[in-house]
Every structure is written in structure tokens, then in C-alpha cells.
Amino acid sequence: MWHRTGILCACIGVAVVASGCNDLPSSIGAEFLPDTTQLQVLSSELVPLIESVRTEQVAQPLFNTGWLFLGRYRELEARVLLRFVDIPDTLAGVTAEDILEATLILSPERYALGDTAGGATVVPFRIHPVVRFWSPLAIWDSLFANGDAATLDLTPIGSWNDPIPLRDSSEPVRVRLNAAGHALLAEWFRRQADSQSIYGVALVPEPTATSIRAFATQTIGQLQRPLPTLEVLYRRAGRVDTLRLSGGYASSFVRPPADTAGKLLLQSGVQYRVRLRVRLDALPPLAAIHQVQLWIPVDTAAFWTGNREFSRVLRLMPADSAAPGYIQATATYDAATASYATKSLAAMLEFWLRHRRSAGELLITLPADVLYSRLDRIALLPGMRMWILYSERKQP
Structure with a gap:
């Protein structure tokens, strides 16, 4: 009796293992498949990654x-x-x-x-x-x-x-x-x-x-x-x-000045900032994001600058206040191209993607030490561009 029961249990175990080996890998298991990584690039010049950009004012005392x-x-x-x-x-x-x-x-x-x-x-x-x-x-x-x-x-x-x-x-x-x-x-x-x-x-x-x-x-x-x-x-x-x-x-x-219609402005004192909506639906569901760059052109002729140099750094943070702080990023000014460029927004987009979001919103603001100590204005231009470098695993 005990001998037959032991054989039956062994057969059931082998069957379970065998059936498990024949199953298709899950979406989690697919992350670990070897030698199937392919690097891909998405560009906002070819795919509508940037859905909308607008100026908003924050009621900040x-x-x-x-x-x-x-x-x-x-x-x-x-x-x-x-x-x-x-x-x-x-x-x-x-x-x-x-x-x-x-x-x-x-x-x-x-x-x-x-x-x-x-x-x-x-x-x-x-x-x-x-x-x-x-x-x-x-x-x-x-x-x-x-x-x-x-x-x-x-x-x-x-x-x-x-x-x-x-x-x-x-x-x-x-x-x-x-x-x-x-x-x-x-x-x-x-x-x-x-x-x-x-x-x-x-x-x-x-x-x-x-x-x-x-x-x-x-x-x-x-x-x-x-x-x-x-x-x-x-x-x-x-x-x-x-x-x-x-x-x-x-x-x-x-x-607040009344000349902001149709303009993309960052300004301390009156607390203007820019809200940008990014689309993620062009990314495959199992994509792993490695690098994201955002290029932000500016109109230096429309800057309002006091007797200090304008801020060479911008702050980019998720609009979702519940998002973790580590996914914030910065953009640095490049005089040669009259633009700001981010080092990477990969952590922010990866956070949105892993939370099953088809789009995410980020805020572009001046650094905290500038928001309350100056009244300078930075004028952004339309035509921001984004590039996403990601890896895609082949579906088995």
C-alpha cells in the first residue's frame, strides 16, 4: 500500500515538472530569457511621444x-x-x-x-x-x-x-x-x-x-x-x-502678468511652470527603458533676467505627488544650442510603465533656491523632442 502510494506521488511530481517545462514563460519569466535582448530607439520626431505641453500657475504664497x-x-x-x-x-x-x-x-x-x-x-x-x-x-x-x-x-x-x-x-x-x-x-x-x-x-x-x-x-x-x-x-x-x-x-x-497666453513660461514669484504629457503606448509591454533624453529649446530674447545669471538648471518631477522622489531629474543649459537637455528621464518613464500607465505627466520648474529668491522668467519654445532607448525581448 505504501509502495503504490509512493510511486503515485512520484509520478504526479514528474508530471507537474514536465508540464511546467512545456508551459510558455510568463511575462515575469520573460524578463530573464537569455540572449534575446534587442535595443530599440523611439523618437518624438517619428512617434507622438509628447502629447501636450502647457503653462500653468501655482497659487504659492x-x-x-x-x-x-x-x-x-x-x-x-x-x-x-x-x-x-x-x-x-x-x-x-x-x-x-x-x-x-x-x-x-x-x-x-x-x-x-x-x-x-x-x-x-x-x-x-x-x-x-x-x-x-x-x-x-x-x-x-x-x-x-x-x-x-x-x-x-x-x-x-x-x-x-x-x-x-x-x-x-x-x-x-x-x-x-x-x-x-x-x-x-x-x-x-x-x-x-x-x-x-x-x-x-x-x-x-x-x-x-x-x-x-x-x-x-x-x-x-x-x-x-x-x-x-x-x-x-x-x-x-x-x-x-x-x-x-x-x-x-x-x-x-x-x-501675475497678463501676457502668458500661448507661451511656455517658467517664472518664480508668480510661480509659472510647464506641464508636459508623455505617451507610452508606443512601447511594448515588456520593454525595459535604459535611457530617455528630453531636449527643451528656449527663446533667450524673451528671458526676464535680473542682475544675476539666469538659472542654468531646470528641475523635472512627476506631476503625481505620490511618486517616489528618486525619479526626479534635472536639465542643464547648453549655450551652443540655446536649449536645456536632461541627463536621463529613464527612472520616471520606467515608473509609469511598470505601473501600467499609457501616459504620464511631468512638471518643468525652476530649482527651489530660485523659486523664492528671484522673479526671473525663462521662455521655452515649442518643438521639444524626446528620445527613448529601450530593450525589447522577443516573445517566445
Whole structure:
């Protein structure tokens, strides 16, 4: 009995092995078939690999980024909102007449966009009280899309009209507040004592401004850079004292230009980026991607470049936020061809292909260190080209 059972089990085992050897290999097993690899090239000049390309804008606030932008250049207008966070609650008795002098102090940075002739920038501006709440998430459209009256008191409390020198280390800009500014400060002291909201001030460029200038502020968790400061000299109980208020809430608001229709633009400040859709249906299902190159032509005559060199590197990342970070890539500028070229997008396309996608979308942006420290524009041209080098296994 046991002998016959052992023989039966052995036969079943042989049959299973034999049938397994005669089966066609699965799609997974086909990856390991030897000596059947054939290299192939797909080009967007012959196959529609690039399905669409368009510019999109991201609603990205410029709050406590370390840089403040103020001024005008072409269609751009940049404003600054400041809120002071260390107002004492013991000055309710200080009146406008008790305030002897009040000065807003700003620290200019070297960066400027626009007219820098003569080694200086012309950025005249006014200071206005803010009359409504604004948060770190606020952007231009949420505050100024319907005009200024809903957000600002239209009576200025101070102004600046002098050129600001362009130096690596410039003297601070010191703006004296007028009598209306003194009255505003006295109101702030009363409101702080009563635990009422204080919304700060806005710096608004004059229409005669010919450039946009950067000013310093601190980033979150970084305390070395100078903050905008409001210095108040006041009299109380026969004594003269000085109060220094720090602009702990500091944000830039940049009005997007209206000339973007039909253009492919990358621009920091207004956060323009390019979305590109890639088709994968021309690749066989068992393809292994080895190299992918994307060629991005640019129109350097349409660049907006400040007094720094434009970014020589672009960042390419999958539009899918759940995709792993390692599949991101970069593109480097080549002056000889006036274009950017990627080293390889193979990891990104391989990720899409392995997840059974017939298409994938990638975003072309400026590097993170440029997105918040400049307002430069890079203009891409239509006619991007892509090449895919892949290996194909013969189907058994």
C-alpha cells in the first residue's frame, strides 16, 4: 500500500515538472530569457511621444521666504505686507502726540529686476495701513483682485522716493512715518491692550517705479537675516524711550502678468511652470527603458533676467505627488544650442510603465533656491523632442 502510494506521488511530481517545462514563460519569466535582448530607439520626431505641453500657475504664497520683492517691471507689480508681532500691551496711554518719531527700516538685497542703470534702482513706494486680516496663505488675487480699497486704507502714512544703490552691502532704507502714521501707532497700542487684531502695513510701489528690488527678511527657523523693523521714539511720563517692532509676518505679493497666453513660461514669484504629457503606448509591454533624453529649446530674447545669471538648471518631477522622489531629474543649459537637455528621464518613464500607465505627466520648474529668491522668467519654445532607448525581448 505504501509502495503504490509512493510511486503515485512520484509520478504526479514528474508530471507537474514536465508540464511546467512545456508551459510558455510568463511575462515575469520573460524578463530573464537569455540572449534575446534587442535595443530599440523611439523618437518624438517619428512617434507622438509628447502629447501636450502647457503653462500653468501655482497659487504659492511668498510668506517668510527670506526675500521681499517691491517695485514694478513691465507687467509685474510686487508689493509687501508686514505685520508686527511684538507690540507691548502696556502702551495704551501713548497718544499720537506722544510719538516723536517713527521709522520703518528695510535692508536692501543685491538682487533687482529691471532698470539698474547708474548702479541704483528707482523704486518709489508708499506705506498704507492694512484694514483686513491676511494669513500666510494669502496671494495677490485673494487680497487685490477687486482693487485696493477692500484691503488697504488709501491714505498713505509714509513714502520713499530716493534711488537705492546696488551694492553687496547697502545702507538700510529708513522711511519716516507722517502724522497719520503716528495716529495709527497710537491706535495699535490701544488695540493691543484690548487684545484686538492688528493687520500691519503694506508697501505699494508708485507707477513711476522702473524696477523691482529685493529686501531681506527671515525664513521660518532662521534668525540670522535682518527683519523689517519699525523704530518708534515716544514720550511717556516725562521720559523718552525707543520701541523696536519686528516684522515677524512678512510676505510678498506679485501680480501675475497678463501676457502668458500661448507661451511656455517658467517664472518664480508668480510661480509659472510647464506641464508636459508623455505617451507610452508606443512601447511594448515588456520593454525595459535604459535611457530617455528630453531636449527643451528656449527663446533667450524673451528671458526676464535680473542682475544675476539666469538659472542654468531646470528641475523635472512627476506631476503625481505620490511618486517616489528618486525619479526626479534635472536639465542643464547648453549655450551652443540655446536649449536645456536632461541627463536621463529613464527612472520616471520606467515608473509609469511598470505601473501600467499609457501616459504620464511631468512638471518643468525652476530649482527651489530660485523659486523664492528671484522673479526671473525663462521662455521655452515649442518643438521639444524626446528620445527613448529601450530593450525589447522577443516573445517566445
